[in-house]
Amino acid sequence: MMKKLSKLLILCILLILPGCWDYRDINERSIVLSVGVDTLGDQVEFTGEIAKLRSRAGEDMNQNLAEGTYYMEAYGKDFEEVRIHYDATFPYPIFLGATQSVIFGENFAKQGIEPYLNRINKFYDYRKTLITIVSQVPPRELYKINQEKETSVGLLVEKIVDNLKRNKMTVYSSFDELLSLIQLDGVGYLLPYVGLKNDDIAYLGLAVMKDSKLVSIIDYEETDGLIYALAEKPVLTESLFSSEDKENKASLRTAVKRRRVKTEYRDEKVVFNMDLLVNGELRYQYFLRPIPEEEEKYLENLICQKIKKDITNIFERSQKEFKCDIFQFAKHFRAEHPEIYRKLNWEEAYMTAELNVNVEAEIINLGLTDPNVDKK
Template sequence: MIKGCYKLWVMLMISSLLTGCWDYKDVNRRNIRLSVGVDKVDDKIEFIGENTNLLGEQEKGGEKIQIPTPSYYIASGNSLEEIKEKLDASTPLEDFSGAMRVVVFGKGYAEDGIESYINRINYLTYLRKSLLIVVSKEAPRELFQRQVVNDIAIGYAIENTIRQLSENGRCVYITAQEVQANIQNKDIGYILPYVGIEDDIIKHIGFVIMKDGKMVGIVSNEESNGFLYLLLKKAVDRKAISGVGNKDNLYSVRITLKKRKIKTNYIDKKLILI
C-alpha cells in the first residue's frame, strides 16, 4: 500500500514538471522589441524603434523556414506613460521587451536630461537593466529609418559595434544600471558612447559628457585617449612612429595598459591622482 502511494506521488510530481507554462504564448504571437530611440521633438517626447516578428515564411532547400521581419514603431506625447498607451493601442501583438539591445537618446532629449527614462528602465521588471545606453548624432527618427550595411538591424549594429570596441579597449560599454548609479552620485560626471551613421554604416564617433543626467559636451574619438586611459582597465592605443634614418618608413605600435600605476579618485570636488 505504501509503495503504491509512493509510486503515485512520484508520477504526480513528474507530470507536474512536464507541463508547459500556464501563460505560454508562441513567439510568433509576440511583438519583439529590438531597440528604442528617445528624442524631444516640438516640446514632446518621441519614441521610435525596431520590432521584429516571425510571421513570415520562406522556402529554402525544400523546407519552409521562418525569417525575422523588421518593422518600426513610433509615437509621441507629453509623458512616457502617454506614449506607452499609444503604442499599446496600435500594437496587434503582445509586447516583449526582453530582447531589447540598446536605448538611443537624441541630443535634444539628452540635453534636457535622461534621468526619468533611466529610472523607468530600472523600475520596470520587463526591461533589462543591462541595456546599452548611447547618444546619437542623428535624430532617432532619422537613424532608425535608415538601412545599414554593417548589421541586420540598427540596434544590433550599435550594440555589436560598441561591445567589440569595448572588448578591444577602444570604448566604454555603459548600461542603464550604471547610468542610474552615476546620476545618483551628484558630485561626478560620466561619459556615454556617441554614435552616428556615415555611408549607411553605424559608427562610434566619440563620447558625450554627462553631468546630473544631462549632456553638457561632446568629445571626438581623436580627443578621447585620455578618457579611455583613466576609465578602462585594458586601455589600448595605437601610434605610427617614423623609422630611424628614414621618416617615410613608419612603424605601427600598439600600446596596451596592463598594470595601472596611476590611481584616480574624486574627493571634495577635487580630482586626486596618485
C-alpha cells in the same frame, strides 16, 4: 487512505487550476529589438524596431533569422502617454526581453535621461545588460536608414559599439554601471555617441553626461586618454616618428599592464596619483631602419609623454568644460578615504583636484623581424 486521498486531491486541484494567466507564446509577442527616445517639440517621441517573424516552414532553412523589422513610432506628453499610443499600434503585447539598445536623441539627452534610465531599471521586462546610446541624429532617422549590413538598426548599432568596446577602442559605462554612478554626486559618465557619416551609421565618439544630461562630446580621436585611464587592460596602437628620420614612423602596440590609482587629501585638496606601466610592441616601421637601444629609449619616452598628455588633456577638459568627474575618481577616493569623502562636496573638490600621471613605458619586443641586422 488519507494519504491516497490527499495525493489525488493535490493532483486534481493542480490540474483544475484554470490557469495560464501569464501564458503567452513568444511568437505572439512583439519582440522589440531597439527603442529610441527623443523629443519633438515639447512632446516625447518613442520609436522602435520590432522583429518581423516569417514562417520558415517548407522554405530554405538558411535564411536570416529575423527577416527584418517593423518601424514603430508614437508621441505623447510623457512616457506613460506615449506608451498608450505605442501599445495601440501593436498586434501583440510588447516583449522587451530581447531589447539590446536604447538610443537617445541628442535633444532628449540634453534634457536629461535619468527618468528613462529609472524606467528601464524598474521595468522587469528590460534586460539590465542593454546598451544606452546617444545619437547625433534623431533615432527616427537612424531607424529609417536602409541598412544592408544588418536587418535591424538597433542590433547593428549595438554590435558596432560592443565590438569597439571589446577591442578596447572605447570606454563607456554599461547600463548597470551608470545606474550606480548616477547615485554619486559630481560624477559624470560616458555614453557611446553614434551618428551618420557618409550616410552610414558610425561611432563618432563619447557623450559626456553630467547629472544624466548631455554636456559635451569627446571626438573619437580624442578618446585615447580616457581609454588609457579607464579601460580594462587596454591595448592601443600608436604611431611615432623616429628620432632621426622625420619621415619614418614606427607603429607600436601599447598595452597597459598595470594601472594604479592612489588618492590623497593634501592641504584641503584632492590629489590623484595615477601610475601606469605600459608595454610596447613594435608592429612595423614605415621604412625598415635599425633600432638601436637609444632609439628604443627615445620611443619609450615618446610613448610616456603621449599618454601623459592625453590623460591630462582630458582631465583638464573634464574640470573646465564638463565640470564632472568622468574618471570615477570618486570611487577610488571613497574607498581610500571614506571619512573625508563623506564631508566633501565632491563636485567642488573635483574642480580643484590635481592629477599626477606617472607613466613608465617599456618596449618589450620588436616583433619577429630583426631591424638590427649586422650587414656585412
